[in-house]
Amino acid sequence: MSTVTGQTVRGADIIAAIKRSGISTIVALPDIVTSDHLLWPISRDPQLRLIRICKEDEGVSICSGLGYAGVPAMLLMQQTGLLDSINCIRGVAMEYEFGLCAIVGLQGMEPDRLPPQSDKYGVRIVEPVLDAMGISHARLTLRGDEERIPDAFRNARSSKRPFIFLVTRSPE
Numbered sequence: 001m002s003t004v005t006g007q008t009v010r011g012a013d014i015i016a017a018i019k020r021s022g023i024s025t026i027v028a029l030p031d032i033v034t035s036d037h038l039l040w041p042i043s044r045d046p047q048l049r050l051i052r053i054c055k056e057d058e059g060v061s062i063c064s065g066l067g068y069a070g071v072p073a074m075l076l077m078q079q080t081g082l083l084d085s086i087n088c089i090r091g092v093a094m095e096y097e098f099g100l101c102a103i104v105g106l107q108g109m110e111p112d113r114l115p116p117q118s119d120k121y122g123v124r125i126v127e128p129v130l131d132a133m134g135i136s137h138a139r140l141t142l143r144g145d146e147e148r149i150p151d152a153f154r155n156a157r158s159s160k161r162p163f164i165f166l167v168t169r170s171p172e
Contacts, residue, residue: 004114004168006142011037011171014103014140017149019047022157023072023101027051027059031078033105037171039076056081057088064098072157075102079126082164086129093162094133100162101153103140109168115139130164141168 015038018026026042028050043050051073053059059075066073082089082104093100108120118124130137136156138148149165156163 004112004141008169008172009140009143009145009167011041013143013146014038014149014171015041015045015048017146018074018103018153021072021074021101021150021153023074023153025049025051025066025071025073026076027053027062027066027073028076029053029056029059029078029081031076031081031105031107033078033107033109033167033170034076034103038103038167042076055084057085060085060088060092060100063100064092064096067098067157072101072153074153075100076104077102078105078107079122079166080107082126083122083129086133089135089162090133094135097160098162099156099158099160100164101156102162102164103167104164105167105170111169115166115168126166135162135164137164137166139168140165140171 056077063073063075106123109123152163
């Protein structure tokens with residue numbers, strides 16, 4: 001079994017990277033992985049606008065509507081919601097070529113493993129599902145991983161292809 005060692009990515013660093021990507025509107029549902037050090041600080045940040053939603057697939061639609069109006073937005077959710085919203089992502093982000101930017105917490109992810117080795121079926125299948133759909137993705141696990149956010153999100157918007165970051169451990 002592969003293990004992950006090193007300092008965990010910090011929520012403040014993720015937020016700073018989101019801002020550097022040109023995004024100031026966050027569309028989100030609370031999730032146990034990102035709430036404490038990412039969602040709640042976002043909700044208190046005067047430079048960011050938080051739009052709270054009830055269902056993840058409506059978040060895909062809201063982000064796309066904002067994007068078409070020239071307001072870059074990012075969707076924050078957990079993998080259960082990602083899996084619930086796959087058809088909306090297929091239709092809006094893939095077929096209509098909307099560069100969805102998202103950060104997804106992997107709820108139940110064991111801290112000493114990589115997602116493909118998870119005992120949790122819902123965690124284990126996320127990356128293969130994204131690969132099958134042709135959706136670019138990367139993990140946010142260790143400090144420094146957040147440095148990829150600005151380029152990935154800018155590229156998603158310019159290429160009109162989605163990019164999803166997977167948070168494999170609760171940020172510090």
